[in-house]
Amino acid sequence: MTALSHPAPTAPLTPTDDPTPEDCAPQTVTLFRRDPLLLDSGHALSDIQVAYHTYGEPRPDATLVLHALTGSSAVHEWWPEFLGRGRPLDPTRDYVVCANVLGGCAGTTSAADLQGTPLTLHDMVRVGRALLEHLGVRRVRVIGSSMGGLLAYAWLLDCPDLVERAVVIGAPARHSPWAIGLNSAARAAIRAAPGGEGLKVARQIAMLSYRSPESFALTQSGARVPGVPAITSYLDHQGEKLQRRFCEHSYLTLTAAMDAFQPGDAELRRIQTPVLAVGISSDVLYPAAEVRAQAALVPGSTYWELDSVHGHDAFLMDAQDLPDVVGAFLHS
Ligand SMILES: CC(=O)SCCNC(=O)CCNC(=O)[C@H](O)C(C)(C)COP(=O)(O)OP(=O)(O)OC[C@H]1O[C@@H](n2cnc3c(N)ncnc32)[C@H](O)[C@@H]1OP(=O)(O)O
Numbered sequence: 001m002t003a004l005s006h007p008a009p010t011a012p013l014t015p016t017d018d019p020t021p022e023d024c025a026p027q028t029v030t031l032f033r034r035d036p037l038l039l040d041s042g043h044a045l046s047d048i049q050v051a052y053h054t055y056g057e058p059r060p061d062a063t064l065v066l067h068a069l070t071g072s073s074a075v076h077e078w079w080p081e082f083l084g085r086g087r088p089l090d091p092t093r094d095y096v097v098c099a100n101v102l103g104g105c106a107g108t109t110s111a112a113d114l115q116g117t118p119l120t121l122h123d124m125v126r127v128g129r130a131l132l133e134h135l136g137v138r139r140v141r142v143i144g145s146s147m148g149g150l151l152a153y154a155w156l157l158d159c160p161d162l163v164e165r166a167v168v169i170g171a172p173a174r175h176s177p178w179a180i181g182l183n184s185a186a187r188a189a190i191r192a193a194p195g196g197e198g199l200k201v202a203r204q205i206a207m208l209s210y211r212s213p214e215s216f217a218l219t220q221s222g223a224r225v226p227g228v229p230a231i232t233s234y235l236d237h238q239g240e241k242l243q244r245r246f247c248e249h250s251y252l253t254l255t256a257a258m259d260a261f262q263p264g265d266a267e268l269r270r271i272q273t274p275v276l277a278v279g280i281s282s283d284v285l286y287p288a289a290e291v292r293a294q295a296a297l298v299p300g301s302t303y304w305e306l307d308s309v310h311g312h313d314a315f316l317m318d319a320q321d322l323p324d325v326v327g328a329f330l331h332s
Pocket residue numbers: 068070071072077078220224229230231232233234235237238241313316317
């Protein structure tokens with residue numbers, strides 16, 4: 001494995017173009033109409049609806065963005081530092097595709113639709129592959145962060161014929177007992193208090209793993225409301241926010257799929273595709289050393305570390321040189 005210590009030089013950034021109305025609205029397509037998708041659980045699933053965004057002109061080679069657990073296909077909303085003219089995902093040069101995952105709650109067939117059918121990351125890849133076929137895409141550069149990074153590993157393992165390079169940000173190749181434990185506690189909260197209250201607690205547990213002690217010392221010391229520690233009202237607010245925009249069925253299904261994805265070392269050693277793995281120095285969910293050690297199993301992988309105090313969510317809120325590093329790798 002090569003370790004990158006400095007961002008590679010790229011062209012100067014120019015201001016991001018405002019998204020056009022077409023960028024803002026997801027498109028939808030119904031796939032697996034004739035032949036159902038056989039899920040890893042053994043269930044056959046027909047007429048899968050997929051909601052997705054594309055940016056740029058259609059091309060047979062595309063950049064596929066894989067979103068995080070509660071993210072969506074609207075890349076322009078959550079990753080403006082990465083999407084736009086002169087940025088790593090440049091619609092004036094690239095055909096960028098991002099689909100809402102199977103089992104999520106942003107327009108693709110959801111966990112609620114599936115009524116408890118378990119899903120795997122491999123199932124999600126099969127749906128993504130069918131979408132690329134529908135769009136006429138034959139080669140992809142894959143970029144995923146957090147759950148999207150785990151999914152990027154699934155794409156590397158399942159579709160070596162399609163993937164020409166992959167960027168994995170803030171994600172290991174498989175969940176550790178620590179990551180599974182956090183998700184187990186979150187799922188237990190949802191099961192103990194279904195209907196919304198449990199989902200709020202699940203988000204509070206998760207938020208503690210998405211930031212870091214230093215980050216919260218900087219942002220959540222003291223109190224906003226007399227007598228209530230700032231971190232307490234912050235976690236309350238974050239729980240309320242997620243409850244308004246997410247679904248507990250998706251939370252249960254997607255976190256279980258992440259936990260069950262456990263490729264072995266031998267499988268990782270067989271990956272032939274160039275991979276850039278990015279660890280985050282203060283990530284307590286997926287420690288940088290773990291991200292690095294698992295990526296090192298992939299022959300020809302490159303490692304770069306984002307130095308931030310803000311923990312796992314730094315890829316969303318403190319990207320610094322990351323767009324330059326990613327752009328140089330994707331287009332080298
Ligand atoms: C741009 C988007 O929001 S995309 C939405 C789709 N979501 C995704 O794609 C998932 C990925 N995104 C995320 O996880 C998050 O949006 C992140 C990580 C990017 C940013 O998280 P945020 O919650 O916006 O940031 P932060 O942690 O600083 O919290 C700010 C919020 O907490 C509130 N807050 C901060 N401190 C406190 C406190 N002590 N007590 C109460 N509320 C507080 C702020 O008022 C603000 O509230 P608002 O979001 O209602 O305006």
